[in-house]
Amino acid sequence: MSSKPRLHYYNGRGRMETIRWLLAAAGVEFEESFVEKKEDLTKLQKDGSLLFQQVPMVEMDGMKLVQTRAIANYISTKYNLYGKDLKERALIDMYVEGMSDLNELFVMYEIQPADKREQYIANTMDKAENRYFPVFEKILKDHGKDFLVGNQLSRADVQLLEIILMVEEWKPDVLAKFPLLQSFKARISNIPTIKKFLQPGSQRKPPPDDDVIDKVMKIFLCPAS
Numbered sequence: 001m002s003s004k005p006r007l008h009y010y011n012g013r014g015r016m017e018t019i020r021w022l023l024a025a026a027g028v029e030f031e032e033s034f035v036e037k038k039e040d041l042t043k044l045q046k047d048g049s050l051l052f053q054q055v056p057m058v059e060m061d062g063m064k065l066v067q068t069r070a071i072a073n074y075i076s077t078k079y080n081l082y083g084k085d086l087k088e089r090a091l092i093d094m095y096v097e098g099m100s101d102l103n104e105l106f107v108m109y110e111i112q113p114a115d116k117r118e119q120y121i122a123n124t125m126d127k128a129e130n131r132y133f134p135v136f137e138k139i140l141k142d143h144g145k146d147f148l149v150g151n152q153l154s155r156a157d158v159q160l161l162e163i164i165l166m167v168e169e170w171k172p173d174v175l176a177k178f179p180l181l182q183s184f185k186a187r188i189s190n191i192p193t194i195k196k197f198l199q200p201g202s203q204r205k206p207p208p209d210d211d212v213i214d215k216v217m218k219i220f221l222c223p224a225s
Helices: 014-025 038-046 068-078 086-109 114-143 155-170 179-189 192-197 210-221
Strands: 006-009 031-034 057-060 063-066
Touching: 006 014, 014 068, 014 086, 014 155, 014 192, 038 210, 063 068, 068 086, 086 114, 086 155, 114 155, 114 179, 155 179, 179 192
Parallel strands: 006 031
Antiparallel strands: 006 057, 057 063
16 A cells, blocks of 8 residues: 555645645655546545545545645644744744635635636635735745744745745736745745646646536536436
């Protein structure tokens, strides 16, 4: 049996993408078992693999981990991406919760009706540019270090880069007003493990297209036939 973590999710970003990012940043190779259709999800549910009947699910260290935050917490703790003490962890948690709120907007885009998507993404861009990014620009200014917390890479840095690149896919100049975030992006992108994950052919998933959105709808929203 492989000792590599095995990720169970559909072949797209969704709530699993942050898990992929964290494992990649830690230099951990992982395997993926894709949920391709409703029956794949039903099988996982029936065989007891999903504690709350939901994916994402990650098999690692003899466990079947579910709930996105719990999985991310475990990986971050195991691979030293969670700060050096309780105070740093509290800051990381605060920052990550804000990022998760923004990330969730992108996750929910995939299930918006086609005629609502344009307005939905416009609202999401507005929140990114005027609510969330100013906060992280200020954090970097006040902290005065290369990283968001302490002076070493944490999950907060990894997840912020993920969010920045996601927003830039929709609005390439979104960082124009945020010089510290521009520098942060360049700096974190050049960390060797992350740089590798950003190269073509990695397990990083592309933005969702209509085919992915259609598959997600059929797997998670349509009743079983």
